[in-house]
Amino acid sequence: MTASVPPQDPHPNLPARRSSAELPAPILPNYGPAAYPQEEESGAPDFRRLLAAVYRHKWLVILGVGLGVGAGVGATHVVKPVFETKGTIWIQAGDSRDRTGPIQSAQLLEQYAWLDLLKSYAVLDEAVRRRHLFVQPKLPGDSGILRGLGLSDRVAAGAYTLTISAAGDSFALARDDGRGLQRGAVGDSIGSPAGFMWAPARADLSPGRAVKFMVSNPRDAARALAQSLRADIDPQGNFLQIGLAGEDPQEITETVNAVLDRFVEVAAELKRERLTELTRILQGQLDYAAQNLHNSEIALENFRVQTITLPTDRTPVTPGLQETRDPVFTNFFNMNIEKEQVRVDREALERALAQARDSGGLSTDAFATIGAVQRSPEMSVALKELTDKQAELRALRLRYTEDAPPVRRAAEGVDSLTSRTIPRLGTQLLGQLRAREAALSERVSTTSGELQRIPPRAIEEARLERQVGIAASLYTNLQQRYEEARLAEASAIPDVRILDRAGVPESPLKNTAIRMLLMGLVGGIGLGIGAALLLDRLDKRVRYPDQITRDMGLSILGAVPHVNMANGSAKEDAAQVLEAVRGLRLSLVHAYGSAGPLFVTVTSPGAGDGKSFITSNLALSFADNGHRTLLLDCDVRRGRQHELFKLGRKPGITDFLSGHATLEQVIRQTSYAGLSVVPSGTRTSGAPELLNSPAMQQLLVAVRSSFDAILVDSPPLGAGVDPFLLGTLTGNIMLVLRTGLSDRSLAEAKLDMLQRLPVRVLGAVLNDVRPNDTYGYYHQYYAYLPGYEAKDEGESAGITRPSQALPGAAKR
Numbered sequence: 116m117t118a119s120v121p122p123q124d125p126h127p128n129l130p131a132r133r134s135s136a137e138l139p140a141p142i143l144p145n146y147g148p149a150a151y152p153q154e155e156e157s158g159a160p161d162f163r164r165l166l167a168a169v170y171r172h173k174w175l176v177i178l179g180v181g182l183g184v185g186a187g188v189g190a191t192h193v194v195k196p197v198f199e200t201k202g203t204i205w206i207q208a209g210d211s212r213d214r215t216g217p218i219q220s221a222q223l224l225e226q227y228a229w230l231d232l233l234k235s236y237a238v239l240d241e242a243v244r245r246r247h248l249f250v251q252p253k254l255p256g257d258s259g260i261l262r263g264l265g266l267s268d269r270v271a272a273g274a275y276t277l278t279i280s281a282a283g284d285s286f287a288l289a290r291d292d293g294r295g296l297q298r299g300a301v302g303d304s305i306g307s308p309a310g311f312m313w314a315p316a317r318a319d320l321s322p323g324r325a326v327k328f329m330v331s332n333p334r335d336a337a338r339a340l341a342q343s344l345r346a347d348i349d350p351q352g353n354f355l356q357i358g359l360a361g362e363d364p365q366e367i368t369e370t371v372n373a374v375l376d377r378f379v380e381v382a383a384e385l386k387r388e389r390l391t392e393l394t395r396i397l398q399g400q401l402d403y404a405a406q407n408l409h410n411s412e413i414a415l416e417n418f419r420v421q422t423i424t425l426p427t428d429r430t431p432v433t434p435g436l437q438e439t440r441d442p443v444f445t446n447f448f449n450m451n452i453e454k455e456q457v458r459v460d461r462e463a464l465e466r467a468l469a470q471a472r473d474s475g476g477l478s479t480d481a482f483a484t485i486g487a488v489q490r491s492p493e494m495s496v497a498l499k500e501l502t503d504k505q506a507e508l509r510a511l512r513l514r515y516t517e518d519a520p521p522v523r524r525a526a527e528g529v530d531s532l533t534s535r536t537i538p539r540l541g542t543q544l545l546g547q548l549r550a551r552e553a554a555l556s557e558r559v560s561t562t563s564g565e566l567q568r569i570p571p572r573a574i575e576e577a578r579l580e581r582q583v584g585i586a587a588s589l590y591t592n593l594q595q596r597y598e599e600a601r602l603a604e605a606s607a608i609p610d611v612r613i614l615d616r617a618g619v620p621e622s623p624l625k626n627t628a629i630r631m632l633l634m635g636l637v638g639g640i641g642l643g644i645g646a647a648l649l650l651d652r653l654d655k656r657v658r659y660p661d662q663i664t665r666d667m668g669l670s671i672l673g674a675v676p677h678v679n680m681a682n683g684s685a686k687e688d689a690a691q692v693l694e695a696v697r698g699l700r701l702s703l704v705h706a707y708g709s710a711g712p713l714f715v716t717v718t719s720p721g722a723g724d725g726k727s728f729i730t731s732n733l734a735l736s737f738a739d740n741g742h743r744t745l746l747l748d749c750d751v752r753r754g755r756q757h758e759l760f761k762l763g764r765k766p767g768i769t770d771f772l773s774g775h776a777t778l779e780q781v782i783r784q785t786s787y788a789g790l791s792v793v794p795s796g797t798r799t800s801g802a803p804e805l806l807n808s809p810a811m812q813q814l815l816v817a818v819r820s821s822f823d824a825i826l827v828d829s830p831p832l833g834a835g836v837d838p839f840l841l842g843t844l845t846g847n848i849m850l851v852l853r854t855g856l857s858d859r860s861l862a863e864a865k866l867d868m869l870q871r872l873p874v875r876v877l878g879a880v881l882n883d884v885r886p887n888d889t890y891g892y893y894h895q896y897y898a899y900l901p902g903y904e905a906k907d908e909g910e911s912a913g914i915t916r917p918s919q920a921l922p923g924a925a926k927r
Contacts, residue, residue: 164659168651169644171658176643183639187632194631195362196623202375203615204355206348229355229611231520233346233374237381239337242373249336253327260319261328270310272335276327277305283322291327344374354614364620371617382611388513390600393506397597400483400502404593407484408586415579422576452577454555459578460487461548468541477501477533482541483593486585487548493540501532657857663879667863669850670878672706673699675729677885692732699729699880700736706877707847713737713824714815715877718838719851720862721831722753725882726851730828731759738790742823745782746792749841750830751802754795760785767796771814772805778817791822807840815844832865833858842874850879 169176206229232238243249249266252258274291279301288297288306296308301320305313309330345358357374361367467481479498488494508525515522651658663669675695707713717733719726730746737744748756749768757764762783766776771793781793796802805811818825827845829838842848848869852862869876 164651164661165648167658169647172643172647172650175647175650176640179641179643179646180636180639183635183637183642184632185635186638187635190631190635191628194627196627197360197362197625198364198367198620198622199358199360199624200364200368200371200617200620201356201358201615202371202613202617204357204375204378204611205614206353206355207610228521228524229348229352230346232382232385233344233355233357233378234341235381235515235519235521236334236337237515238374238377239340240333242370242377243333243336243340245373245377246370248340248370249331249333251329251331253329257326257328260315260326263313263315264306264330265312266330266333267310267312270330270332272331274327274329275306275309276325278326279320279322279324281323283320286320340370340374355611357617359617360624368617368619375613375616379611379613385510386610389507389510392509393503394597394600396479396502396506397593397600400479401590401593401597404484404586404590408583408590411579411583411586415576415583418576418579450555450559452581454552454559455575455578456486456581457548457552457555459582460485461545461552464488464541464545464548468538468545471533471538477537479505482537484586484589486582487544488541489585489589491540491544494537494544497532497537497540501529501537504529504532655858655860656855657852657859657862658855662859663852663881666859667866667879669866669876670706672702672849672878672880674881674884675699675725675732677883693736696729696732696736700733700740703733703849703877712819712822713742714819714827714845715825715847715849716749716827716829716838716841716845717849717851718829718842719831719853720857720865721833724831724851724853724857726831727755727759727828729851729880729882730826731756734790734792734824734826735787737824737826738787742789743821744790744824744826745818745822746790747818747825747827748793748795749806749827749837751795751798751806751837752830752834754828756792756828757794760787760792762792762794764794765797767794768814769796769799769802769805771796772808772810773797773799774810778814782818803835803837806837811844833861839868839872839874842869843872846873847875847877849877851882852879853882854884856883 244266247262247264250261250264252261275296276289276291278287278289280286283301285298285300286305287295288309289295297306299305302317303314305311305315311330343359343361345360346355347358348355357371357378359367359371359374361370463481463485464487467478467485470481471477479501482488482494483498488498504525508522508529511519511522511525517523517526657663660671663671673695676691678689678692703715704713707715717726717730727748727750734744734746746756747768748754750756751769754764754767756762757767760783762785766780768781770776771778771781775797781796783792783794785792815825825845827841829841832838838848850862850866866876
């Protein structure tokens with residue numbers, strides 16, 4: 116082929132040779148900057164990228180799922196199923212309409228106090244001892260021998276090992292820290308130095324047996340049991356439901372029943388002790404009332420003895436008046452008696468209140484013997500309530516410590532009555548007595564002088580008689596309450612009883628097997644996806660569009676699909692490659708512009724990116740479109756364009772640059788019309804320096820005017836300085852990136868170098884895009900509908916156009 120050109124325009128088909136007015140508006144395929152704009156950073160994740168990463172590492176996800184399911188299956192053998200059992204207690208609740216104070220008459224405790232009683236040590240300590248919950252064998256088979264283990268008041272908690280000698284005649288008890296505690300003969304008591312009361316049967320101590328167990332303090336075991344128990348009480352307080360969950364259904368059932376039995380026992384004992392204490396308190400009050408009645412009777416008798424010998428010359432009224440019972444006289448007489456009684460009650464109430472203030476304690480007996488207090492409904496109810504509260508507090512202190520919630524609440528109730536309620540009511544009553552005494556004194560002073568001459572001894576005698584009547588009435592009331600309390604104590608019926616005992620559960624509360632499998636499956640999926648996303652984040656290869664458009668700042672000129680020559684769809688895949696290359700050609704012409712012939716250097720970041728494949732097929736597409744095309748294989752290190760077009764490598768471009776061949780000798784015409792190729796030539800160590808020689812510039816100037824499109828196939832950017840030299844000579848570079856193979860970090864570093872050179876990077880082309888990979892959505896831009904492929908009418912007869920051959924398609 117000759118390099119001489121005629122003076123007229125030899126390239127009528129090249130769009131660049133046309134005037135701008137004649138050029139139609141370019142039709143952009145969806146590969147250019149308009150289709151793939153620079154993406155901005157956003158907080159929303161790219162779900163297509165996440166799904167692509169998961170799909171690419173699907174075997175890792177499958178492995179994670181397998182490991183998770185395997186771990187779930189293993190966990191089902193380690194984590195035992197959880198069972199739950201429940202029991203119900205019926206509680207006799209009092210009628211709230213009959214309340215006379217904080218305590219209901221027919222109920223021992225308030226509703227909230229039953230829950231405190233259930234969690235109290237009075238109940239749980241004994242339940243723990245009965246069920247031996249303070250000892251935990253390491254092996255379930257050793258639980259039988261430990262059933263007889265008891266504890267003294269002082270026990271050393273810890274892990275122990277009981278070892279029987281091989282002869283079966285001796286034993287050794289040691290702690291797990293290696294300290295020996297006791298050695299002895301089989302049949303002796305075991306563990307006394309540690310606080311054990313244990314004498315297992317000789318048959319259980321088989322020769323060579325080693326029993327490992329853990330002993331805890333009973334109080335600690337009671338605390339743990341209290342935390343495990345679940346108790347619910349209905350709003351009316353009639354039913355208390357107790358539940359317990361655990362791995363051994365038989366064990367939790369027996370434990371709940373032990374708690375139920377102990378709860379009923381303690382509740383019955385509390386009620387009985389409460390009635391006993393109430394009886395004792397009433398006994399003391401009855402003794403005080405009897406003594407008060409005796410003193411009143413003695414006072415009346417002494418008064419009569421002392422006044423029987425007094426003269427009666429000063430008759431209070433005319434003869435016969437006392438017998439006739441004049442109403443005026445009777446009213447005045449009763450008024451004097453009442454005034455005197457009010458004075459006595461006032462003085463007694465003042466002494467009782469002063470004594471309560473000085474001593475810090477309140478005497479129920481001192482208040483109960485005052486007539487005004489007995490006649491006051493508020494004071495009577497408060498004193499009766501105080502008596503009940505004191506009896507309840509004494510009964511609770513027999514079972515609870517002072518820090519227990521029931522004791523604290525009962526003590527607060529007693530303190531509230533003795534320090535606030537009763538003193539306040541007493542002060543109010545004292546004020547009423549004082550006002551009543553003043554009113555009676557005024558009325559007596561205004562009475563006629565004749566009636567005032569009633570002898571004081573008659574008034575005093577009537578007052579003493581009334582005092583005896585009040586003391587007798589108080590004694591009778593207390594005696595009646597005392598007898599009722601004694602009868603209630605003798606025939607006490609517990610306030611609680613077991614309604615439903617706990618039964619052994621047959622099915623677990625939670626199906627741990629399914630839950631563990633699901634957790635393992637979800638965990639495995641999460642582990643696999645997490646590992647896939649982590650590997651994707653650490654992957655330095657080009658895989659996603661935003662890595663090109665956003666990170667590298669390049670436009671995507673086109674996407675070339677993968678061709679699999681091993682299956683039967685190679686012909687259809689080749690047709691798709693042909694359509695993709697046509698779109699790439701159109702995008703490249705538009706990106707290059709209209710100035711002169713198209714002159715582009717094609718390179719890639721590294722080897723194997725498909726640079727030569729893209730260059731050869733793109734040159735073939737230009738030639739097929741009627742452009743006179745020249746392909747320069749400037750990869751003087753490993754060029755292979757001569758293999759794709761079945762040409763000899765020598766002479767080539769290195770031979771021309773070294774002066775061993777002419778231009779006509781190195782420009783080879785291929786079997787494709789309009790396409791010429793310059794092979795790489797003889798390979799020498801100084802070949803890269805030849806690319807920067809004046810001869811190379813002369814070559815490019817010589818061919819520029821003879822061809823419409825000149826494509827330069829250069830070495831990879833990572834191979835050396837060659838692509839940068841060729842880029843500066845042509846002024847334009849197109850970058851080829853192979854999805855899943857091209858090194859993104861290397862490409863970004865080399866692009867930074869290109870920015871300092873007078874080179875225009877037209878964009879990037881994606882090679883080897885698989886439809887089911889990350890760039891699968893590019894498939895719509897190069898694919899065509901079945902049946903719309905372009906072919907000649909004679910093609911069915913075996914006539915094949917040269918453009919249908921794709922050099923190197925199977926060797927990418």
